[in-house]
Amino acid sequence: MNSQAIALYKKRRSQYALGRELPIGRDEATQLIKHAVREAPSAFNAQSSRSLILHGAHSVKFWGLAKDALRRIVPADAFAATEAKLDSFAAGAGTVLFFVDSTVVQGLQEKFPLYADNFPVWGEQSNGMAQFAVWTALADAGIGASLQHYNPLVDEAVRHEWGIPESWTLRAQMPFGSHQGGFGEKAYIDDDARFKVFA
Template identity: 35%
Template sequence: MAEFKEVVKNRRSIYALGNESDYTVEEIVNNIRETQKDVPSAFNSQTSRLVILTGEANDKFWDLIYNVQKDVLDEATWEFMSPIMVGAKNGIGTVLFFEDRDAVAKMPTQGQRTEAYKQNNSANSQYATWLALADMNLGGSLQHFNVGYEQGFDKAVREMFDLPDSYEMIAQLPFGSVAQPAGEKEYMDSEEQVRLIK
């Protein structure tokens, strides 16, 4: 249990990324694949789809995000977020998290419950992936650029990488070596965060 807690503790939002690793890209991808097999999903629906970008594909993706967001974000948000977009190209790659809407539609649920299960499935997938990367001494940060299937915000990403129309982009996780560690983290009182009732 101590080893698991250490991995959970080491998983932090890392924005300053490098491209060095003791692992090859193939080893990183295989570790993520193995991790995803056991990620829980509602009704074992397995609706999450991951696309891992490296090299030129990673650069193309973040160029697209940058060019879209510079016309969308207000000045203060742009000042904060644009370095994250630029820095994502310095890492090893990016994991794109999608939910397959065709698979989601097959879950035996309706309306808000379906939406909640879809988001929970993706969250489980995201966290498991982030822990897998942390276990390989890699850092990353979870981002949510150009999300919005109904509005067509993620359509350009599907077209860029020839992905199915049913893929709804939920998040992105740029990852790489830790060029600059995260700062100190503030913790709320654990007894307030987790209550025991007998």
């Protein structure tokens, strides 16, 4: 199959070896992330995804906050591995934090009570699509990234440090930067386990 979209999806991989030198400028990277989030679909065109884009020292600061939070719960004799992992994320050029705005979700629940139970689920699905859109766009630009989940441990620190509204719920973090390492072969489960096709 010759599909440009599928080729892009295959290009998107988890890159843990990150550096600070991006193949595009910082402003261009910011615009790329914004466009990707903007174009991600959402149920009822809710547009409930929000993003905090951190470059340079701000990104390093975030991973320092994550380190402080984890130091309080990870046993001291096991913390070195955790610290090394967080330092690898901080070594990148930036980090995107993904949020769901609960006021949008709640507003839709009130406006369309028949679907009230579904809107939180749809908000999460939309946020996942925004994450995938950003990750794919970064990969297309030659920028490495991975998806991390240190929420809710860092939520309050992030809210305080960058003035994040109470209605924004943190869902994922995406450190990004230059590729400083390669990728292993990707494994796939059997199609028979994944798909059922009737024609």
